[in-house]
Amino acid sequence: MAKLPVQFRLNGSDRATFVDPASNLLDTLRRGLGDFGPKYGCGQGTCGVCTVLVDGEPQLACLTLAVACEGRQIETTSGMADGPNLHPLQDAFMDHFAAQCGFCTPGMLTAARALLAKNPQPSREEVVEAISGNICRCTGYEPIIAAILAAADAPGARRA
């Protein structure tokens, strides 16, 4: 089967590649474009570690058809820092010991980023809901929730 072309904006840069017709976005990002921010956990939609933003909305890259991203804006954790300056959420995750092995961190950061972009002052329940599709097997969820709430209060945290 012939490969299909696909073009989208990835973390602000235009990218183009060729994919197998049923390729998922996660494979395309990691193997095709060398963006190792989103991770491969389950491939089933259950762990959330592959969460990316597609036109600002959280989506599971492992379940997203790559060709369906034609012309869209994709954002991953690889594009969160501003040069040497970490995103306020990344800072808060470090300050609150919200990452242990770090495997879930890209998905957690992306889920949190999607939440804060829409709701800059979320309640604890709203944070819990926002990360309800993401599994962490190390730190437990408390430090992660605390970090997201702290970032929500932090000056400049509203930077999407």
Place this chain on the structure above:
Amino acid sequence: MLDLRTCASLSEAAGILSGDRQALLIGGGTLVMREVNEGRLTEGTLVRVTDPAFRQISAGGARVELGAGVTMAMLLANRDLAYLHAPARGIGGPPVRTMATIGGNLFAGTPYGDFTVALLALDAQVVLQSGYGSGRAVSLEDFLSARERGGQGLVTAVQFARPQNPAELHFRKISRVKPKGISVLSIAAYLPLSGGRVTQARVAYGAMAPTPIRARGVERALDGKPLDQAAIQAAKQAALEGCRPATDAIASEWYRREILPVHLGRLLAGEPR
């Protein structure tokens, strides 16, 4: 290897689906892509629809029509559909809801299909299009009982009468893991009151049979009665009529049978879970 066809019109997609037995529609892909990733779906053609009609919401009038490609997130963003927010919010976490469609939920195997349970309580119709002709409406109940036979073509939309009093539609998803476990079961009940009595109750369950089902026994027990202790007791007694729950990784058949009347009673009494 899998091929992909992107269709700009619904009739093109319906034509491909009815002409090619190996063609499969991909909606949000939350279930289809699992099959692809796990190597269970390797041959045939995935059919993708980009027709804006597939994602159209018409919710303001007396008759509501939702395109089958409407996602749970789109429903949650629509204020006219607030009465459907509880079942939409019950599906997966936020990234799943960005992707999961109403159409896909109609085909989701038990114990999924929570949104479909709410549609059953609304007595929805499914618009089916096979081949290039126009769609025909069939009742959701008939659609579900035929579903296992497969090959029904393309679902383009669902339709239902807008509930006159949205507060009369109730939905509960019962799961063991908070906040986002898979359903042990789900219940939707549309209970319009007229002169203090229930008229034309419609009650539906998820995960209590191979597909979502209407709870006819409960509907009979409630119709024409005030929602008092006696009616609730009668409804609980009739709760299991027609149920054929499975034992699966989420719960045993026994457990589902035990807890259904309890949760139904609480829903009818307006008590918390």
